[in-house]
Amino acid sequence: MARYELVKRSVALITLTNPPVNALSSAVRHAIAKSMEHALNDPKVTAVVIYGENGRFCGGADIREFAGPLRGPPLVPLLDAIEAGEKPVVAAIEGVALGGGFELALVCHYRIAHFKARLGLPEVTLGILPAAGGTQRLPRLIGIPAALELITTGRHISAQEALKLGIVDQVTEQNACEVAVEFALRAVAKPLSSRRVSTLTTPCPPDLDALLEAVTMQVKKKARGAMAPLACVQAVRAAATMPYSKGIKRESELMATLFNSGQARALQYCFFAQRTAGKWTLPSGAQWNNSKPREIRRAAVIGLGTMGRGIVVSLARVGISVIAVESEKKLLETGKQMVIGMLERDAKRQGVSASLNLLKFTLSLQDLKDVDIVIEAVFEDMALKKHVFQELSKVCRPATLLCSNTSGLDVDALAGVTDRPHLVVGMHFFSPAHVMKLLEVVCGPRSSSETIATAMSLGKRMGKVSVAVGNCPGFVGNRMLKPYLDQATFLLEEGATPEQIDKALEDFGFAMGVFRMSDLAGLDVGWRVRKESGLTGPDIDPKNPPRRRQGHRYCPIPDMVCEQGRFGQKTGRGWYMYDSPGGTNAKSDPLIQNLLEMYRSRYGIQPRNISDQEIIERCLFALANEGFRILEDGIAARPEDIDVIYLFGYGFPRHRGGPMFYASMVGLERVLERLEHYHQAHPDVPHLEPSPLLKKLVACGSPPVQNWREHIKTMHSHL
Numbered sequence: 001m002a003r004y005e006l007v008k009r010s011v012a013l014i015t016l017t018n019p020p021v022n023a024l025s026s027a028v029r030h031a032i033a034k035s036m037e038h039a040l041n042d043p044k045v046t047a048v049v050i051y052g053e054n055g056r057f058c059g060g061a062d063i064r065e066f067a068g069p070l071r072g073p074p075l076v077p078l079l080d081a082i083e084a085g086e087k088p089v090v091a092a093i094e095g096v097a098l099g100g101g102f103e104l105a106l107v108c109h110y111r112i113a114h115f116k117a118r119l120g121l122p123e124v125t126l127g128i129l130p131a132a133g134g135t136q137r138l139p140r141l142i143g144i145p146a147a148l149e150l151i152t153t154g155r156h157i158s159a160q161e162a163l164k165l166g167i168v169d170q171v172t173e174q175n176a177c178e179v180a181v182e183f184a185l186r187a188v189a190k191p192l193s194s195r196r197v198s199t200l201t202t203p204c205p206p207d208l209d210a211l212l213e214a215v216t217m218q219v220k221k222k223a224r225g226a227m228a229p230l231a232c233v234q235a236v237r238a239a240a241t242m243p244y245s246k247g248i249k250r251e252s253e254l255m256a257t258l259f260n261s262g263q264a265r266a267l268q269y270c271f272f273a274q275r276t277a278g279k280w281t282l283p284s285g286a287q288w289n290n291s292k293p294r295e296i297r298r299a300a301v302i303g304l305g306t307m308g309r310g311i312v313v314s315l316a317r318v319g320i321s322v323i324a325v326e327s328e329k330k331l332l333e334t335g336k337q338m339v340i341g342m343l344e345r346d347a348k349r350q351g352v353s354a355s356l357n358l359l360k361f362t363l364s365l366q367d368l369k370d371v372d373i374v375i376e377a378v379f380e381d382m383a384l385k386k387h388v389f390q391e392l393s394k395v396c397r398p399a400t401l402l403c404s405n406t407s408g409l410d411v412d413a414l415a416g417v418t419d420r421p422h423l424v425v426g427m428h429f430f431s432p433a434h435v436m437k438l439l440e441v442v443c444g445p446r447s448s449s450e451t452i453a454t455a456m457s458l459g460k461r462m463g464k465v466s467v468a469v470g471n472c473p474g475f476v477g478n479r480m481l482k483p484y485l486d487q488a489t490f491l492l493e494e495g496a497t498p499e500q501i502d503k504a505l506e507d508f509g510f511a512m513g514v515f516r517m518s519d520l521a522g523l524d525v526g527w528r529v530r531k532e533s534g535l536t537g538p539d540i541d542p543k544n545p546p547r548r549r550q551g552h553r554y555c556p557i558p559d560m561v562c563e564q565g566r567f568g569q570k571t572g573r574g575w576y577m578y579d580s581p582g583g584t585n586a587k588s589d590p591l592i593q594n595l596l597e598m599y600r601s602r603y604g605i606q607p608r609n610i611s612d613q614e615i616i617e618r619c620l621f622a623l624a625n626e627g628f629r630i631l632e633d634g635i636a637a638r639p640e641d642i643d644v645i646y647l648f649g650y651g652f653p654r655h656r657g658g659p660m661f662y663a664s665m666v667g668l669e670r671v672l673e674r675l676e677h678y679h680q681a682h683p684d685v686p687h688l689e690p691s692p693l694l695k696k697l698v699a700c701g702s703p704p705v706q707n708w709r710e711h712i713k714t715m716h717s718h719l
């Protein structure tokens with residue numbers, strides 16, 4: 001777990017050997033402690049270098065160990081001992097120095113970083129804080145404002161930024177270990193006292209209280225209920241106001257409140273869920289590690305609306321040449337200007353020149369003969385999409401992959417009109433596609449494993465979190481959205497307001513409540529889907545729209561809002577009113593309040609007081625209930641996949657872990673009981689009827705979410 005060797009006759013080189021990221025597992029901590037003891041006691045040794053094997057210094061504490069009792073030497077005394085030692089210790093940082101790995105580097109007397117190395121204290125993203133002295137040493141080294149920013153955001157920084165901030169002593173383009181050994185030899189004669197960061201006085205700004213107050217406010221606003229960022233501010237305050245010996249105790253107390261919290265469990269679950277999602281499998285046995293993706297060099301995107309533009313930018317950013325196609329000259333020109341503007345702004349931010357030479361804009365599908373992949377992003381209309389796929393089938397070479405950015409249409413029906421159904425897959429990006437990290441890769445029954453592997457790998461290359469899902473209306477994300485939206489509108493009927501529902505969801509931690517989110521997405525999208533599915537249309541009496549359709553409860557209010565031309569932010573009016581079309585500042589609209597009052601009185605509904613608890617339970621348990629059905633149906637392979645989709649695509653609060661993890665934290669028994677209660681009260685809402693899988697899991701003793709898979713016996717896996 002750590003190799004010890006003597007180099008240059010007098011330098012002890014301690015190399016961490018715990019692949020893949022040299023995490024500080026109990027065995028590694030034990031090995032470091034033994035190696036340091038050896039080095040400090042060996043008279044031949046005049047200096048020490050700590051290094052990480054395989055070009056990675058250290059990825060921090062072993063997060064998997066957080067779930068069990070602490071074993072092996074605790075980190076704080078181990079690190080204190082390294083710092084207090086009388087022989088100079090140099091950290092040779094390649095790859096990453098994160099969390100406990102960064103804290104290990106901070107106790108070394110010198111730090112040499114490779115120019116490609118990245119450093120950071122990402123503990124806050126795991127619901128904890130840097131509790132191996134990080135919150136006490138970093139402010140002493142770089143001052144309160146910079147330390148606060150790094151610790152409360154968990155941002156990784158480059159070696160160059162670390163040098164500027166004074167975190168590292170030297171940045172090198174050579175082998176960091178070799179440079180560190182030479183550096184260590186030169187450091188032998190120098191005094192160490194000023195190199196022990198814990199002994200430094202924290203440089204404090206004169207307006208410390210005001211600064212801490214401002215950061216607290218800022219962090220509170222951003223954290224949406226997460227506890228760790230606030231605890232980080234308190235720990236840094238201790239570094240500013242207490243000696244190290246007391247500050248470290250404060251750090252440890254704060255860590256104790258976070259370490260076993262539900263939020264920390266949720267955030268650590270998210271870390272692993274995100275990595276699990278990349279490991280897709282198909283019933284055929286094809287999976288992420290036995291299916292080779294194709295290399296993609298040339299891509300085409302059809303349609304330069306909002307989605308198409310974002311996809312073009314995402315592809316060009318990673319060096320893929322893109323042919324962008326539109327059907328009309330004016331649309332092409334507008335799209336072209338937008339794409340170029342986006343890429344130029346991107347390049348300006350990074351201080352490089354925009355890679356515009358990768359782009360070609362055309363009106364002709366004939367130009368797509370030689371591309372490796374086409375991503376269709378035309379209007380969400382099946383007939384139009386089928387027409388495009390038929391044309392692509394004729395034009396593109398037989399090996400070209402054909403992908404659709406549909407948000408819910410049948411991918412297999414599109415495959416069926418082509419001459420290569422095995423090369424057809426859905427690539428459902430989220431708007432705006434150059435910003436949002438989620439990509440649902442929709443596997444049709446005929447999509448080949450190579451096609452899926454290629455789409456997943458392309459998503460990863462574009463920096464997306466790609467999740468493989470099965471083909472059904474709405475796939476995973478949008479299919480689950482329906483019961484969630486339905487509950488929100490039923491609650492409106494019963495007496496709630498959009499503001500009340502949004503506030504309850506935002507207090508829960510959502511980035512945006514359901515009505516604000518709908519306004520942003522555009523209310524006309526759902527209206528068109530309801531029309532296409534026959535739920536609404538010209539046959540409906542606008543004066544007296546029925547509240548039961550297709551055998552179930554139906555809320556006509558969203559249609560009534562659309563009938564008034566209120567399509568959300570883009571029209572300046574939706575569930576809220578905005579200063580102008582395209583405005584983002586949502587204000588309550590008395591017209592909506594009137595509409596709700598008139599509606600209730602027309603149908604004789606006595607509005608009742610609805611608690612925030614009921615809002616949360618009805619919206620989120622209905623959401624999770626659909627997630628259970630999706631697992632039963634084999635549309636998602638694992639609950640982690642569903643959670644990742646909701647975290648990255650729908651603003652579900654990360655410190656709640658995602659809808660499925662949240663349900664498990666509430667307790668499946670409780671979720672079942674509440675769903676039964678609400679279903680009894682609303683028997684005409686099938687989404688409130690508990691799913692068989694939920695009942696089965698409760699009957700099996702509510703296993704932890706990571707074990708649900710064993711209980712999911714899918715008859716017809718779509719994956």
Ligand SMILES: CC/C=C\CC(=O)SCCNC(=O)CCNC(=O)[C@H](O)C(C)(C)COP(=O)(O)OP(=O)(O)OC[C@H]1O[C@@H](n2cnc3c(N)ncnc32)[C@H](O)[C@@H]1OP(=O)(O)O
Binds near residue numbers: 062
């Ligand atoms: C007293 C408390 C003291 C300290 C607290 C801490 O140190 S908390 C931990 C802080 N560190 C982190 O948060 C870093 C987490 N890791 C990462 O950000 C990335 O893994 C990293 C290091 C940037 C590498 O990224 P890359 O994309 O190259 O690989 P990937 O993320 O897929 O990881 C590869 C496998 O390693 C596992 N892993 C990574 N870090 C840890 C870790 N700290 N502990 C345990 N396991 C870790 C990861 O899950 C992957 O595993 P796999 O089985 O292959 O999915």
